[in-house]
Amino acid sequence: MTCDEVRDLTGAYVLGSTTENEKRQIENHVAGCDLHAEIASLAAVTLGLAAAAPEVPEIGPRSGLGARISAAVRADEAASDPASAVAPVSRPVWSRPRWSWASSGARFVPLSVAAALAVAVGALIIWNVTLQLNEPGEELVHFFKEADGDWVRVEATLGEPNARVSLGGFDPLPPDRDYQLWAVRDDSAISLGVFDPDEDGKWSGDIDFPLERGDLIAITEEAEGGSSAPTTDPLLSTRL
Amino acid sequence: MATIAPPLQAGGTATQVPKRISREEADGLAARLRGRDPGAVEDLYAMIGRRAFGLAYRVLGDGSAAEDAVQEAFLDLWRLAPAVDRSRGRVDSLLMTLVHRRSIDALRARERRTPITGVMPDEVLDHNAVELFERVADALTHERVVECMESLPADQKITIELAYFGGLTHTEIAEQTGAPLGTVKSRLRLGLLRLRADFGIEETS
Numbered sequence: 040m041t042c043d044e045v046r047d048l049t050g051a052y053v054l055g056s057t058t059e060n061e062k063r064q065i066e067n068h069v070a071g072c073d074l075h076a077e078i079a080s081l082a083a084v085t086l087g088l089a090a091a092a093p094e095v096p097e098i099g100p101r102s103g104l105g106a107r108i109s110a111a112v113r114a115d116e117a118a119s120d121p122a123s124a125v126a127p128v129s130r131p132v133w134s135r136p137r138w139s140w141a142s143s144g145a146r147f148v149p150l151s152v153a154a155a156l157a158v159a160v161g162a163l164i165i166w167n168v169t170l171q172l173n174e175p176g177e178e179l180v181h182f183f184k185e186a187d188g189d190w191v192r193v194e195a196t197l198g199e200p201n202a203r204v205s206l207g208g209f210d211p212l213p214p215d216r217d218y219q220l221w222a223v224r225d226d227s228a229i230s231l232g233v234f235d236p237d238e239d240g241k242w243s244g245d246i247d248f249p250l251e252r253g254d255l256i257a258i259t260e261e262a263e264g265g266s267s268a269p270t271t272d273p274l275l276s277t278r279l
Numbered sequence: 280m281a282t283i284a285p286p287l288q289a290g291g292t293a294t295q296v297p298k299r300i301s302r303e304e305a306d307g308l309a310a311r312l313r314g315r316d317p318g319a320v321e322d323l324y325a326m327i328g329r330r331a332f333g334l335a336y337r338v339l340g341d342g343s344a345a346e347d348a349v350q351e352a353f354l355d356l357w358r359l360a361p362a363v364d365r366s367r368g369r370v371d372s373l374l375m376t377l378v379h380r381r382s383i384d385a386l387r388a389r390e391r392r393t394p395i396t397g398v399m400p401d402e403v404l405d406h407n408a409v410e411l412f413e414r415v416a417d418a419l420t421h422e423r424v425v426e427c428m429e430s431l432p433a434d435q436k437i438t439i440e441l442a443y444f445g446g447l448t449h450t451e452i453a454e455q456t457g458a459p460l461g462t463v464k465s466r467l468r469l470g471l472l473r474l475r476a477d478f479g480i481e482e483t484s
């Protein structure tokens with residue numbers, strides 16, 4: 040690789056996004072090249088990226104995880120040093136039940152304003168990307184941002200009842216009003232719930248509704264606690 | 280007020296932002312780890328377990344898998360313990376790096392994509408990178424990092440997110456965004472260079 044070829048790849052390299060072959064070539068090259076300084080500094084940047092994940096995720100680990108880790112560490116210690124082990128060194132079998140996704144009992148309701156929702160604010164799109172991984176259980180990452188800065192990001196395995204929704208750009212509402220998130224399919228809208236953005240105007244959480252390609256995601260402002268069908272024009276809508 | 284998805288299992292007080300670990304606390308934990316005190320792992324978990332889970336969950340989007348990744352990362356830390364010293368950076372940063380690595384490994388295994396051995400290049404644990412990071416780490420709060428990410432051009436931000444949180448290679452990002460490979464490479468590099476400036480990280484040799 041030439042210096043220019045290596046320089047093009049420094050970002051991908053520190054993010055672990057190169058091929059193994061490129062990785063080896065880069066490492067051989069920078070042993071004798073000033074680009075190692077750029078790589079070290081960009082690697083330092085990636086160490087900061089972990090902080091982009093929420094410090095207080097809206098769901099946390101189950102309360103037993105600390106005990107599980109403690110037991111695993113102590114078992115590892117015993118296994119690696121049998122002489123000091125006072126307990127049997129065989130590893131405990133940890134119980135790992137799946138997370139339960141409680142059904143919300145949500146139902147589609149007829150929606151007279153579905154058509155209005157579907158055409159709203161299309162002109163305001165500044166960019167919109169849908170990524171599709173062609174793997175079993177099609178995964179979808181959909182990002183949509185409007186000119187006024189409101190945005191929504193949906194990550195879902197299509198047809199499966201869990202999707203991750205993140206939102207931003209939403210101003211605080213008075214206590215008697217809530218934002219409500221909808222999925223619109225055919226001529227029906229289903230409430231995915233109401234949300235309260237944080238002081239930065241953001242919210243993220245999980246919804247237990249099986250989204251499909253073609254569903255319209257919309258956000259309206261409603262009375263506190265939400266409505267059974269949208270009563271206001273959407274502040275944002277985007278089709279998956 | 281109702282929320283869209285109730286917390287599945289609250290592992291702590293949801294509204295309380297965890298206190299950041301001080302340098303002295305981090306050094307103290309590292310010393311105890313070198314002395315093979317399992318209590319140090321437990322104390323570290325109590326301090327940043329929830330944050331570690333948040334990172335794993337951000338990558339994996341699955342609570343059980345995220346818990347497994349966090350557990351494996353703590354075990355990795357425990358096995359690295361004799362070598363945990365200042366040259367590897369603060370113990371909390373190191374743990375988060377291990378959580379990220381374990382999470383990406385699990386993600387790629389789950390999606391049956393090409394595994395990448397040592398997802399993060401060894402350079403990440405290199406002295407130079409760690410030292411450069413340590414100089415600015417205290418200022419890099421969650422809010423600050425998010426602010427810097429949000430200020431990136433959107434295409435750079437999402438490309439970096441796909442690489443860092445999605446574990447995608449440049450080729451996979453190109454396939455999935457429809458952007459030419461060369462564009463993906465330059466978005467990754469230019470985005471990180473801009474973050475480097477925003478984070479206040481110097482390039483020194």
Ligand SMILES: [Zn+2]
Binds near residue numbers: 041042072074
């Ligand atoms: Zn060179």
